Amino acid sequence: MRARTYKDAIAALNTLQSNFASIEATRKLGPNVNKNELLIKEVYEYTRRLGYLPLDFNKLNVIHITGTKGKGSTAAFTESILRKYIDDGTSSTAVNSAAHTNATSSGSSSRTGPKSSIHKIGLYTSPHLKSVRERIRINGNPINELKFLKYFFEVWDKLSATQSDPTDFPTLQPSDLVKPMYFKYLTILSFHVFMLEGVDTAIYEVGVGGTYDSTNIIEKPTVTGILSLGIDHTFMLGNTVESITENKTGIFKRGCPAVVSDQREYPQTIPLIQSRAKELGVSQLDIVHGDTALPPKIKLGLAGDFQRQNAALAVQLAGVHLKQLGFKPTDLPELENGVFVLIPDNFLTGLEETRWNGRCQVIELKPEFERINWYIDGAHTMESINVASQWFTQQTTGTTSATKKKANNLRVLLFNQQGRENATALLTKLHQIINAPGGKKFDHAIFSTNVTWSDGNYSADLVSMNSSKDVVDRLVVQKEFAECWNKLDQQQGLQTRKHIFHDIETSVNYIKSLTDSLPSTREVDVFVCGSLHLVGGFLVVLDNDRD
Structure with a gap:
């Protein structure tokens, strides 16, 4: 044996x-x-x-x-x-x-x-x-x-x-x-x-x-x-x-x-x-x-x-x-x-000295993701979406010298919440806070599954058997999110480019590609939220930590 x-x-x-x-x-x-x-x-x-x-x-x-x-x-x-x-x-x-x-x-x-x-x-x-x-x-x-x-x-x-x-x-x-x-x-x-x-x-x-x-x-x-x-x-x-x-x-x-x-x-x-x-x-x-x-x-x-x-x-x-x-x-x-x-x-x-990854975590200008700032929080309840969205807004808009530098940055949302009945309510709350007076809208909203890699595999420690594979493969939840976000945009006269991807790796690679068409003076601010499962897979991809 x-x-x-x-x-x-x-x-x-x-x-x-x-x-x-x-x-x-x-x-x-x-x-x-x-x-x-x-x-x-x-x-x-x-x-x-x-x-x-x-x-x-x-x-x-x-x-x-x-x-x-x-x-x-x-x-x-x-x-x-x-x-x-x-x-x-x-x-x-x-x-x-x-x-x-x-x-x-x-x-x-x-x-x-x-x-x-x-x-x-x-x-x-x-x-x-x-x-x-x-x-x-x-x-x-x-x-x-x-x-x-x-x-x-x-x-x-x-x-x-x-x-x-x-x-x-x-x-x-x-x-x-x-x-x-x-x-x-x-x-x-x-x-x-x-x-x-x-x-x-x-x-x-x-x-x-x-x-x-x-x-x-x-x-x-x-x-x-x-x-x-x-x-x-x-x-x-x-x-x-x-x-x-x-x-x-x-x-x-x-x-x-x-x-x-x-x-x-x-x-x-x-x-x-x-x-x-x-x-x-x-x-x-x-x-x-x-x-x-x-x-x-x-x-x-x-x-x-x-x-x-x-x-x-x-x-x-x-x-x-x-x-x-x-x-x-x-x-x-x-x-x-x-x-x-x-x-x-x-x-x-x-x-x-307390450290706790995935909760109001900032990863700035990582060498392989030059000119991208990642703002990461696994917020997945109405209360946590509320406070995390406010945190992201404070970090990227405002009157301090640090936030003023971000005024012209491209803003991207990476979101998923695969398992909750009120997931669209979470997304609605997020949209409401981000687009409140004094806020700054997202240029891109990306809705991904929690699948880790572009070959369709999960990282071994992140395998999820509780979600319907059929629902994940058909991107049912992600399409609902994109439709919800579109309706919310229309109500406020906004226009966000929406993207639906089957996996986190493809989402991250797309975000990386956005810097190709930006002037060298501009950066990308990305808010990753909605699920600790999404955040975990995102951190694995960011570190290229393959099994």
């Missing part, structure tokens, strides 16, 4: 996107079964078959984060802060132990060693951009291919060799064939990796919702966090912000603290959050004023004014977490009435 490879692991993983055996087993239960409850029960059962009890995961010291937008960025900010407290074994105290800076001045600081330390930080997020390994990180880096291969097949083989009681778990039959679906498998894999790698702080981003999400088997997180809420995933969470709030607060745990953004867009959810916190026995509920919690002078590693809300929540999440681990209160931030009056230097450095 030949040795299994990383490509074998990815091929096996991709079968779980359209896992026929699992879907068929669930279908046989009929329509009157609460399938949401089954989904979370299955995670408990799969981890049991791997030899774990839920209480075993308490040693990971989990920070659990949900919300409608900004989960990944907040997780990245939190991880970047906490990495400043990693003990590398060369000191009796944490590396760069926290000094304090008054949040309203450049003031004095003192240094005090904490009582505790962190050795390994795990981060679990979704989706990935270029490689699935990005979802499971340790101390800032995706696990390498050899570790992914090893742990992937440890889980795969153990689940193939163990059984579930058919009476209690009819959806998991036959036990040797039925495997968790894609996201669930990766969640279970992350627990296995973090346990065996000795992770002692783990940050988990919820996939969808909260109550029934695959990550929600943690009994005693050190802290839970909820970002800005909005209307999304209505087919699973309900079509009101109240039902969505109830589901997302399902990550609250008895005896554990929670941190919540102040919900400026839906203030009516705050009383419900407070009620749910009381109902579920939360030990402490902190509400952070997203827009004003951080002083203006603080620098962030992620672009976009909206990131200040995510950063503010991350500061309090990290602070509460460190307190739970035994760090001295004098080494932690101080929050008063939702605003920080004291922030340690390590926190400030962590915020400034």
Whole structure:
């Protein structure tokens, strides 16, 4: 038998996107079964078959984060802060132990060693951009291919060799064939990796919702966090912000603290959050004023004014977490009435050094794409399209010397959103913001599929089996987008050249060709948005990162 490879692991993983055996087993239960409850029960059962009890995961010291937008960025900010407290074994105290800076001045600081330390930080997020390994990180880096291969097949083989009681778990039959679906498998894999790698702080981003999400088997997180809420995933969470709030607060745990953004867009959810916190026995509920919690002078590693809300929540999440681990209160931030009056230097450095590709990312004048500036954001909800479009407008129009230089640049949109029912609504919102007074219209609008290469192949880590191949090949969604954009243009008396391409590589090559007919003084500003899957494939193409 030949040795299994990383490509074998990815091929096996991709079968779980359209896992026929699992879907068929669930279908046989009929329509009157609460399938949401089954989904979370299955995670408990799969981890049991791997030899774990839920209480075993308490040693990971989990920070659990949900919300409608900004989960990944907040997780990245939190991880970047906490990495400043990693003990590398060369000191009796944490590396760069926290000094304090008054949040309203450049003031004095003192240094005090904490009582505790962190050795390994795990981060679990979704989706990935270029490689699935990005979802499971340790101390800032995706696990390498050899570790992914090893742990992937440890889980795969153990689940193939163990059984579930058919009476209690009819959806998991036959036990040797039925495997968790894609996201669930990766969640279970992350627990296995973090346990065996000795992770002692783990940050988990919820996939969808909260109550029934695959990550929600943690009994005693050190802290839970909820970002800005909005209307999304209505087919699973309900079509009101109240039902969505109830589901997302399902990550609250008895005896554990929670941190919540102040919900400026839906203030009516705050009383419900407070009620749910009381109902579920939360030990402490902190509400952070997203827009004003951080002083203006603080620098962030992620672009976009909206990131200040995510950063503010991350500061309090990290602070509460460190307190739970035994760090001295004098080494932690101080929050008063939702605003920080004291922030340690390590926190400030962590915020400034945060990196998170695909979110308000700028790639300017890359050598092989001379005179092209790429503005990249995986915005795929109404709220995120809103803030990303505003960010792009701020970056490319305005009165600063930098934006004035871009006034004559050619502007191009590269967009796709293959899977959402309200995709044309997202496109409408984008059009509305870009063409608002003071804005500047796109010269070209390109609608592509998420297929990576011009030969029709996906990058192996980006294979999508959830989209109809026929719909993709016939460019059904892309034609709808072009028609929608045309109607919006007509309503405002605008005219954008529209293009439909079958793959990302062809789209990028076309954009590159636009510079051929431009004077040497002009550049091209490209806004890539609508889907993290599109952004991931785009970054692969931009780096020519072929399998």
